[in-house]
Amino acid sequence: MARVFITGATGVVGTDLLGRLLERGDDVVALARSDAAARTLDARGVRVQRGDINDEQAMSDGMQGCDLAFHVGGINKFCVADPGPMLHANVDGAIAAVTAAKRAGVPRLVMTSSAATLGEAHGVIANEWTTPHRGFYLSNYERSKTLGERAAMRTAREIGQDVVYVNPSSVQGPGRAGGTGKFFLAFVDGRLKVFVDTYVSLVDIQDCSSGHLLAAEKGIAGERYLLSGIDMSITQALTLAADVAGVERKPRLAPRPLAMLAASAAEYGFRALGKHPPVCREMVRTLLHGHRYDGSRAQRELGLVYTPARETLQRTIDWARAEGLLRNV
Numbered sequence: 001m002a003r004v005f006i007t008g009a010t011g012v013v014g015t016d017l018l019g020r021l022l023e024r025g026d027d028v029v030a031l032a033r034s035d036a037a038a039r040t041l042d043a044r045g046v047r048v049q050r051g052d053i054n055d056e057q058a059m060s061d062g063m064q065g066c067d068l069a070f071h072v073g074g075i076n077k078f079c080v081a082d083p084g085p086m087l088h089a090n091v092d093g094a095i096a097a098v099t100a101a102k103r104a105g106v107p108r109l110v111m112t113s114s115a116a117t118l119g120e121a122h123g124v125i126a127n128e129w130t131t132p133h134r135g136f137y138l139s140n141y142e143r144s145k146t147l148g149e150r151a152a153m154r155t156a157r158e159i160g161q162d163v164v165y166v167n168p169s170s171v172q173g174p175g176r177a178g179g180t181g182k183f184f185l186a187f188v189d190g191r192l193k194v195f196v197d198t199y200v201s202l203v204d205i206q207d208c209s210s211g212h213l214l215a216a217e218k219g220i221a222g223e224r225y226l227l228s229g230i231d232m233s234i235t236q237a238l239t240l241a242a243d244v245a246g247v248e249r250k251p252r253l254a255p256r257p258l259a260m261l262a263a264s265a266a267e268y269g270f271r272a273l274g275k276h277p278p279v280c281r282e283m284v285r286t287l288l289h290g291h292r293y294d295g296s297r298a299q300r301e302l303g304l305v306y307t308p309a310r311e312t313l314q315r316t317i318d319w320a321r322a323e324g325l326l327r328n329v
Contacts, residue, residue: 005066005106007031007053007097008073010040012175013112013168017072017209018044029062031073053093056100063104068216071097072112074148076141076179079267079280083140090144094152102161109161110216111152114145115169115201115226115293125231127294128167128224138289139282149224156222164219166211169228169293172312173205174319184313185320187238188245190328197253198290200237202230204307204315214302228295229306237309244313245329259284 004021008014009030021028022044029047032038038048051058053073063069074093075086094111101109119133119142120126137143149165156163170180177185180200186192203211211227219225232240235251242249254262263284270277298304320326 001025001027002067003027003029003065005029005031005049005059005063005069007059007071007093008112009046010037011072012178013171013205013208014070014072015175016173016205017070017212018046020209020213022046029066031059031062053089054096056096056103059097059100060103063100063106066104066106069097069101069104069106069109070112070212070216071109072212074112074145076114078139078141078283078286079277080140081271081276083144086140087144087147090141090148091151094148095155098152098155098161098163099159101163102159107162108216108221109156109163110212110219111149111163111165112212113149113152113165113167113224114142115167115228115291116142117146117149117167118226118293119146120291122289123292125292125294126226128226128297138286142286153222162221164215164221165224166208166215166219167224167226168208168211169201169203169226169230169291169295171205171208172202172230173316176205176316177320177323177325181316184238184241184316185325187249187251188241188247188317188329189326190247190249194252194254195234195238196256196259196284196287198234198287199292200230200232200234201228201291201293201295202232202237202309202312203227203295204229204312207304207306211298211302211304214298214304218302220301225298225302226293226295227298227304228293230309230312231292232309240309241313241317244310245317245326247329256288259288 049062238251267280
């Protein structure tokens with residue numbers, strides 16, 4: 001049994017990873033920012049360390065005596081009016097996690113980054129080895145995760161902390177109703193009529209957790225491991241989702257210029273009303289760019305086995321039905 005520290009343990013990825021740690025009998029210490037998070041973690045039998053992911057002292061205190069730490073916490077949002085809090089969490093929080101691990105003497109820190117940090121050009125099948133960054137960011141989220149990863153790597157080298165980075169593509173599975181999963185669910189439910197022509201790369205949430213655990217065990221310090229097992233055109237993905245759900249749905253694709261025009265109108269309209277826009281330019285810009293990732297390094301070097309796309313979508317739709325998230329299927 002190991003003593004393990006984790007941030008972000010009440011998020012989608014963190015919740016699943018926490019479950020895996022508890023299943024194998026680890027003594028887990030989890031960072032909790034809010035009272036609600038602390039109650040949730042306490043109910044799962046986890047030791048709670050109160051603090052924010054930017055609080056180096058709190059993390060260092062929680063990491064004392066730990067054999068391993070996972071920094072999963074962060075902010076993943078589109079269409080925010082002020083990117084400051086996201087930059088603070090994803091950049092400063094990454095630096096704080098590395099320095100806290102060093103102060104506490106943790107032998108290894110596994111950091112959850114993002115496939116978005118690869119910054120591949122349009123149409124490129126990206127990998128963590130050779131893909132050059134395009135030189136600009138599609139969204140504030142991509143910018144924050146890229147800057148955070150670079151800052152963490154620089155800090156780890158400077159202070160001599162062992163850090164392994166995992167870079168999941170879009171995480172899908174039970175518990176994930178946002179992100180790309182939101183579009184799948186809305187489509188099979190008949191609420192999403194039109195989409196844009198693009199490519200999506202996905203990773204099953206169970207594979208994402210497995211990738212974290214394998215990176216902790218077998219990863220090379222300072223290296224990145226891209227976690228991505230599903231690469232499809234959006235038409236293939238939506239058609240498969242409809243088939244799995246047992247419904248007759250055919251995706252209709254909007255012209256790309258029209259999609260960006262509609263996003264601009266929605267963004268300006270909602271902001272004029274003082275409301276958060278459900279769609280905005282950076283979201284559609286990211287969708288139009290599309291992502292294709294080669295996650296084979298994690299297979300070769302870590303031994304990760306990816307779940308078939310049909311199984312991932314089946315589990316996601318079954319969960320959404322059970323949660324009452326699908327009204328028309």
